[in-house]
Amino acid sequence: MDPKVNGQLQLEWGWLIAVYLFLGGVGGGAYTIAAINSFLGESLALSTTVGLWIGFPALLIGTLFLMVDLGSPSRAFLAAMKPGTSWIARGTLIISIFMVLSFVHLILHQFTKFGGTADGETIIDIIAVAGIVFAIGTMAYTGILLSASKGIPFWRSGVVPVVFVISATVTGHFAIMLGVALYGDIVATMEPLRTMAVEAAGLVVLEVLAILFFLQAAYRQPDSRESAERILRKTMFVIGYFILGLAAPLILMIIVYRSTANALTMVAIGAVLGLIGGLILRQAVLVCGALPTLNIAGFEFRRIHRPKEPKAGVGMLPPQ
Amino acid sequence: MPRYGMVIDLKRCFGCYACSMACKTVNHTPPGVFWARVLMGEVGTFPNAVRQALPMLCMQCEEPSCLEVCPTGATQKRDDGIVIVDKDKCMGCKYCIMACPYGARYSVDKWESYFPDGLPLSPLEEFQKKAWEEKSGVGVATKCDFCIDRLAEGKLPSCVEACPAKARIFGDLDDPDSEVSVLIKKERGQVLNPEFGNKPKVYYLFPR
Numbered sequence: 001m002d003p004k005v006n007g008q009l010q011l012e013w014g015w016l017i018a019v020y021l022f023l024g025g026v027g028g029g030a031y032t033i034a035a036i037n038s039f040l041g042e043s044l045a046l047s048t049t050v051g052l053w054i055g056f057p058a059l060l061i062g063t064l065f066l067m068v069d070l071g072s073p074s075r076a077f078l079a080a081m082k083p084g085t086s087w088i089a090r091g092t093l094i095i096s097i098f099m100v101l102s103f104v105h106l107i108l109h110q111f112t113k114f115g116g117t118a119d120g121e122t123i124i125d126i127i128a129v130a131g132i133v134f135a136i137g138t139m140a141y142t143g144i145l146l147s148a149s150k151g152i153p154f155w156r157s158g159v160v161p162v163v164f165v166i167s168a169t170v171t172g173h174f175a176i177m178l179g180v181a182l183y184g185d186i187v188a189t190m191e192p193l194r195t196m197a198v199e200a201a202g203l204v205v206l207e208v209l210a211i212l213f214f215l216q217a218a219y220r221q222p223d224s225r226e227s228a229e230r231i232l233r234k235t236m237f238v239i240g241y242f243i244l245g246l247a248a249p250l251i252l253m254i255i256v257y258r259s260t261a262n263a264l265t266m267v268a269i270g271a272v273l274g275l276i277g278g279l280i281l282r283q284a285v286l287v288c289g290a291l292p293t294l295n296i297a298g299f300e301f302r303r304i305h306r307p308k309e310p311k312a313g314v315g316m317l318p319p320q
Numbered sequence: 321m322p323r324y325g326m327v328i329d330l331k332r333c334f335g336c337y338a339c340s341m342a343c344k345t346v347n348h349t350p351p352g353v354f355w356a357r358v359l360m361g362e363v364g365t366f367p368n369a370v371r372q373a374l375p376m377l378c379m380q381c382e383e384p385s386c387l388e389v390c391p392t393g394a395t396q397k398r399d400d401g402i403v404i405v406d407k408d409k410c411m412g413c414k415y416c417i418m419a420c421p422y423g424a425r426y427s428v429d430k431w432e433s434y435f436p437d438g439l440p441l442s443p444l445e446e447f448q449k450k451a452w453e454e455k456s457g458v459g460v461a462t463k464c465d466f467c468i469d470r471l472a473e474g475k476l477p478s479c480v481e482a483c484p485a486k487a488r489i490f491g492d493l494d495d496p497d498s499e500v501s502v503l504i505k506k507e508r509g510q511v512l513n514p515e516f517g518n519k520p521k522v523y524y525l526f527p528r
Contacts, residue, residue: 008423012414071412071427071459078392078411088391088415149418150385150516291423294359294374296330296510296526 010152010289016069018283021142022171023062024095025164025278028139029172031055031102035128035135038109044192050179051172052109055135056102058175059095087148091141098134105131139168142282152289154227159214160285166210170203171278174249178271181264193267197253204250204274211246211281223292230288237284245277322492323401324466325521326480327500327509328375332487335360335373342482343377346467347455348448351434353426355464356479375488377479378403378424378464379512379520386416386425386461394461401493401521404465407457416461421516425463428456466490493521 034051037044067073080092105127108120143164146155177196180189218228231237252270256263335358343349343356359374384403387395394409395416417425431449433441441449455469456462467477475481480488491500500523503509509523 010418012417012427069414071414071429071461072410072457073412075392075409075411078394078409079413080391081393082391085388086391086415087389088413092391145415148389149415150389150518151418151421151423155418289418292421292513292516294361294422294512296512296524 008291009287010291013069013286013289015283016065018279018286020062020066020069021145021164021282021286022279023058023065024142025139025168025282026171026175026275027055027058027062027102028098028135028137028142029168029170030058030175031098031105031172032132032135032139032169033172033176035105035132038128039125046180046184046189047176047192047196049109050183051176052102052106054172054175054179056099056106059099059102059138063095063099087141087145091138091145094134094137094141098131098138101127101131101134136165139165142168146285146289149289151291152227153221153223153292154218154289155285157214157217157224159210159217163207163210163214164282166203166207167278167281170200170207171275173200173203174271174274174278177267178275181267181271190262190264193264194257197256197267197270200270200274201250201253201257204246204253208246208250227288227290230290231284234284234288236280240280241277241284244273245280246274249274249277321399323494323521324380324471325401325491325493325500325523326377326380326466326477327489327503327523327525329485329487329489329503329507329525330372330374331525331527332485333358333373333375333483334485336484338482338484339375339377339479339488342478343464346470346478348451349426349456349462350428350431350449350452353428353462355424355426355462374524375479376422376424377522378466379422379518379522380466382519382521383517385419385421385516385518386463389415389419391415398468402466402468403463404468405456405461405463407455407460407462410457410460412459412461414461421518422512422520425461427461428452428458430458 030051034048034055037051038048067076070076080089080096083089083093105124108124108127140161143161146152147157147160149155173196177193177200180193180196215228215232218224249270252266256266256270259266337358339356340354340358343354347355349355356375356377359376361372361374362369380401380403382401384395384397387397387403391413392409392411394406395403396406397403412427414427417427431452433439433445435442467475470477476490480490489499489503491498493500495501503525504523507525509525511520511523
């Protein structure tokens with residue numbers, strides 16, 4: 001344990017919850033972009049299809065990760081009992097409704113000719129608009145879940161949901177680009193991909209600004225400074241997120257936009273890096289969360305920690 | 321109906337961990353779980369720094385953030401103000417652990433042996449494991465409940481009874497003549513981090 005750490009690190013939420021938050025964000029982001037594109041014309045039809053195929057499955061898989069993390073998953077049906085006060089209960093409702101909408105939208109879009117009629121098209125449009133609302137709710141929920149945690153000052157910031165919504169949009173965008181690059185026809189997809197590359201670059205710049213603002217705000221607060229310092233000391237965060245997850249995709253997207261040749265490989269690499277970056281961001285924010293320093297009447301209790309493992313030599317059998 | 325609370329006199333506490341051990345004995349908490357823990361901290365700055373023990377337990381808050389965030393209704397506040405977890409309603413999401421700024425909650429996925437190297441459970445550990453699973457359960461949130469079983473029998477919480485320095489005093493905060501009320505008033509009892517807004521019912525008497 002680092003002797004400089006005042007607060008005790010949270011140890012309960014790890015990779016499983018990070019993947020859940022990540023896939024929730026990817027699903028929400030991909031669906032939002034797909035549904036918006038569905039209103040913008042035939043030229044974006046492929047990205048709509050790919051986005052719809054990503055949205056619902058991502059949410060479903062993400063929920064499975066949450067279920068694995070639950071201590072008593074057989075009682076998960078009780079998760080929405082207290083929406084009046086609990087963000088998990090509210091989130092359960094939001095995600096459940098979104099899952100139904102995204103599933104229905106996917107089925108109607110892909111497997112029926114429902115959209116061929118005027119009435120059918122109107123109904124799909126209504127589903128799409130409602131889906132966008134709940135998709136944005138899902139993306140925001142993944143951040144609000146953390147920002148409503150009173151015990152972790154690092155998360156308790158209004159900027160966290162903003163960062164998570166932007167990151168979810170970025171990762172959703174990259175997921176669609178990856179799908180289009182992998183399954184699309186090269187000639188037909190390169191032009192829409194160039195447009196998407198510009199959008200992705202803009203979103204990444206927005207995410208850089210949001211994350212810098214978040215870290216700066218966290219550093220200014222005495223209770224969350226420890227966590228801010230800790231996250232910036234993490235090699236995985238600095239290299240995995242900042243360099244490989246943000247800077248590299250940004251450069252690749254600019255190259256793709258400026259390139260006249262076929263750049264599908266570059267699109268795919270940039271999208272994969274961006275997706276990995278989104279996962280690392282969530283994992284790093286989770287594992288760097290620490291409890292606040294305790295104080296009474298202005299006296300601060302330092303070097304407080306609750307070791308998970310016994311100290312070396314304590315409780316060990318004597319050497320034979 | 322009483323409103324139970326506790327006063328911990330930090331002037332008397334010398335960090336012997338008797339409260340932690342008594343709690344473990346009575347509540348059969350597994351390794352790594354300390355409902356009654358003692359943190360050792362440095363108070364003040366040089367040259368006026370002293371080493372101070374800080375006994376911690378669930379603060380039984382008047383406005384518990386764990387109760388607020390619990391999605392299933394497993395966390396409940398009784399009429400006497402004691403916050404409890406209904407193990408049959410908890411789904412183990414651990415959100416209450418994130419919500420408690422005092423770090424008073426735990427979740428145990430598996431009752432592991434106190435002894436290293438994968439040794440099988442001793443007969444005492446088997447007994448403790450069974451007792452823990454019956455009362456608190458695995459895969460759910462757990463916390464100090466002021467020893468409600470002992471209170472029902474007219475006994476004091478185990479940590480209060482075990483404290484050799486009489487640093488822990490337990491009683492009814494609504495009774496102005498109770499020892500806890502008198503001490504809080506007379507010695508200006510203070511709560512940990514009042515800025516959290518949870519209104520804890522565990523008060524500390526701090527050396528002045």
